[in-house]
Amino acid sequence: MRRLLLVPLVVLALLAGVTAAVTAAPEGQPTGRTDTLFPQQGHPGYDVRHYDVRLDYDPATNRLDARTTVRATTPQRLKTFSLDLVGMKVTSVRVDGRPAGFRRDAQHLVVRPRVPVTGGFTTTVAYAGTPQEIVDADGSTEGWVRTDDGAIALGEPVGTMAWIPSDNTPGDKARFRFRITVPRGVQAVSNGDLVSKVDRGAGSTWTWRVRDRMATYLAMVAVGRFAVHRSSMTSVTGRRIPIWSFVDPTTGRSTTARAALPKVLRFQEKLFGPYPLTSAGLVVDAASVGYALETQNRPFYPDSVDSATLVHESAHQWFGNSVTLRDWHDIWLPEGFATYAEWLWTGAHDGRTPAQRFDDLYATPASDGLWSPAPTEFTDSADLFGEPVYNRGAMTLQALRERVGDTDFFRLLKRWAAVYRQGNAGTAQLLALAEQVSGEQLDQLFADWLELDGRPAGY
Ligand SMILES: [Zn+2]
Helix, strand or coil, X not given: CEEECCCCCCCCCCCHHHHCCCCCCCCCCCCCCCCCCCCCCCCCCCEEEEEEEEEEEECCCCEEEEEEEEEEEEEEEECCEEEECCCCXXXXXXXXXXXXXXXXXXCEEEEECCCCEEEEEEEEEEEXXXXXXXXXXXXXXXXXXXXXXXXXXXXXXXXXXXXXXXXXXXXXXXXXXXXEEEECCCEEEECCEEEEEEEECCEEEXXXXXXXXXXXXXXXXXXXXXXXXXXXXXXXCCCEEEEEEEECHHHCCCHHHHHHHHHHHHHHHHHHCCCCCCCECCEECCCCCCEEECCCCCCEECCCCXXXXXXXXXXXXXXXXXXXXXXXXXXHHHHXXXXXXXXXXXXXXXXXXXXXXXXXXHCCCCCCCCCCCCCCCCCCHHHCCCHHHHHHHHHHHHXXXXXXXXXXXXXXXXXXXXXXXXXECCHHHHHHHHHHHHCCCCHHHHHHHHCCCCCCCCC
């Protein structure tokens, strides 16, 4: 997820006033699993295939007029179902083209179609208003974050419900199209590929298409005045990867980071396999949130882009964005891999090796925050971005590497990225693949590093 830049931030679910209102399980959830950390998010009764998100946004007023069409399937017969949505005024809901009943609770839009849905169904929601900035207890923000010349939407872990009615859980990945209309002269950037920019009257409509399946928390829209940089790189497969970068000129030009991006991606292709997405880039926007985020295709950076953060967010395109966690309790998977990717980069570029990093961290006193709670064992969402998730997560990978040896370890990295490309996978899947690749029994190592409270002994 995030890489914290300025201050240690803890993120909790939501404003107390929002979470407090929700106690009952959402409707439209006859079977299936819910997220263990955010059980109020997501609706396992259906599976979203595609979101078509039309936004009309005026930076001067911060008002959003929106219409989102959600194409989904269900193996059941749903009399009602719900989408995650906080704030905004819903003006109409249609299911398969017919007006549907609906009501709201604090975080949901509950839809009652005229006839129950089964198989494929399409829901169109029209809504408008001032989208919410979701504020965490320590002042960090996600959701729809206003900037001095527009706004940026950031969704980790739950902020996308501020602007897209969605199945807002990482297990339900989908394709997206964003059509964003803004005043002419203002830019609108999102995930995926820029399909068109059409000027009409006083406005411009920017259309971005996301062909790689994406988790809702990775959705991003930034509106404001940006310098737009277009280039490309060639993948190890020979494929041309377009690069679109949008840089807020008040932050500088990000010349170094833009030049470094293809080098970083090529380095990572050698280790992780072919770049898994259709396009790349970066978004630098002066949003005072205090963290960078691996928003799909083009990560968001709040100001100047340092090398370690560029490497970290780039690695997330494989680990987190293409291979996505299924449950927020597996957050160590994207964060441990992305942190380990930083160790690999510095190890290859005149810095400390991963083994040295491991040894330095292993000397950390047992009382330190590194050791508790263990990476998969936290119960408070405030620990989602805690040090064990990042550093003990990366140490887990180094311990695994030392156990299975370099050949099997690097084979595992590529296999993990290939087998679960554009899919979802959790810790159990990684353990199974690691045992398959190495022929060794590794459950004790995984348990020591991921579940045991305190410093694992004997490493
Ligand atoms: Zn991260």
